[in-house]
Amino acid sequence: MRRVVCPGSFDPVTNGHLDIISRAAQLYDEVVVAVLRNPNKTSLFTTEERVELIREAVKKLDNVRVDRFEGLIVDFCRANEISAIVKGLRAISDFDYEMQMAQMNYSQAGVETLFMTTNPLYAFLSSSLVKDFARFGGDVSGLVPAGVLERLNSRLTES
Ligand code: PNS
Numbered sequence: 125m126r127r128v129v130c131p132g133s134f135d136p137v138t139n140g141h142l143d144i145i146s147r148a149a150q151l152y153d154e155v156v157v158a159v160l161r162n163p164n165k166t167s168l169f170t171t172e173e174r175v176e177l178i179r180e181a182v183k184k185l186d187n188v189r190v191d192r193f194e195g196l197i198v199d200f201c202r203a204n205e206i207s208a209i210v211k212g213l214r215a216i217s218d219f220d221y222e223m224q225m226a227q228m229n230y231s232q233a234g235v236e237t238l239f240m241t242t243n244p245l246y247a248f249l250s251s252s253l254v255k256d257f258a259r260f261g262g263d264v265s266g267l268v269p270a271g272v273l274e275r276l277n278s279r280l281t282e283s
Contacts, residue, residue: 125153125154125205126152126153126154126207126267127139127152127153127154127155127156127204127205127206127207128148128152128154128155128156128207128208128209128238129155129156129157129158129197129200129201129206129208129209129210129212130144130145130148130155130156130157130158130202130208130210131157131158131159131160131176131200131209132157132158132159132199132210133159133160133162133165134157134159134170134174134178134275134277135167135169135174135251135255136168136169136172136174136177136249136251136254136255136268136272136275136276137177137178137181137182137251137264137268137269137272138246138249138251138254138267138268138272139231139246139249139268139269140212140214140242140243140246140250141212142182142210143212143243143245143246144210144212144240144242145157145182145185145241146182146185146188147230147267147278148210148240149185149187149238150190152187152210152252153187154187154188155185155187155188155189155207155210156187156188156189156190156191156204157178157182157188157189157190157191158170158189158191158193158195158197158200159174159175159191160180160192160193160194161164161192161193161194162194163194166212168255168276169171169275169280171192171278173275175190175191175192177269177271177272177275178190178276180269180271181269181271181272183230191204194260195250196233197209197229197235198229198232198235201233202233202235208233208235208236209226209229209236209237209238210237210238210239210240211226211237211238211239211240212239212240212241212242213239213240213241213242214242214246214247214248214249214250215247222237222239225239225271226239227271229258229267242282249267253267254267254276255257255276257274258276258277258280259280264276
């Protein structure tokens with residue numbers, strides 16, 4: 125079984141993430157989307173909400189499952205018999221840090237990282253920009269799945 129992981133914060137998942145996840149699902153037997161639970165970082169959505177929103181968005185992809193993790197991604201890989209991490213690269217600005225993480229993960233644990241170039245339609249897209257734009261009334265439909273749009277609007281009007 126060729127199993128890979130797409131890790132991230134996904135606060136919230138965007139159409140850019142979903143593009144990478146669905147393309148990875150065409151290449152591998154199973155894709156695990158692993159949502160980082162980071163107690164030191166404030167997020168708009170709880171880990172459970174982020175997991176639920178991704179599950180809803182990938183429900184038609186039979187070989188994609190969604191899980192959460194805490195700590196090192198390489199430990200999650202080891203525990204789940206995953207040999208490679210799949211990441212999207214949007215621009216050269218992503219490259220330096222992604223390269224460092226990939227080399228660290230390979231040198232310390234032998235876990236490979238495979239980079240996919242982001243669909244140019246989503247090259248500018250990030251969860252942070254989506255939140256910023258939506259917070260001040262911007263229209264982010266078309267950038268996030270319908271379930272996220274709904275939850276984003278209600279969460280932002282609560283605060
Ligand atoms: O969506 P993000 O926040 O850009 O995702 C970053 C993530 C979660 C993939 C990365 O920070 C990560 O793998 N964190 C887990 C902790 C870890 O393994 N750190 C060492 C990386 S060399």
